[in-house]
Amino acid sequence: MEGAPNDGTSADPAMTPIERQMQVIATSIQDLARETxxxxxxxxQAIRKGPPTPHDNNQPPPRGGNRVE
Structure with a gap:
């Protein structure tokens, strides 16, 4: 029944291409919401746990991205 007009009076549960597309989009949004x-x-959980403790607390954090070796 692909491409058949759907005037809303038919009891046929077949979806139009737009209805199928809307269903796919709705499912994708639900999946995205669950993943988010x-x-x-x-x-x-990571924020509550706090940052990892450094090995040497006496060292200041490195400044800038330029390293001289």
Whole structure:
């Protein structure tokens, strides 16, 4: 029934191409929302845990990106 007009009176559950596309988009948005929530949970856990402790607390943080070897 691809391409058949859908005037809304038919009981046929077949979706139009636009309805299929909208369904795919809706599913993608739901997947993206789930993934974003998962990543946010990981991020907040890392924030609560705090930064890793450096091996030598007496050393100042390096300045700039220029290293002389």
């Amino acid at each position: 929530s998962r990543q946010n949970q990981e991020l907040w």
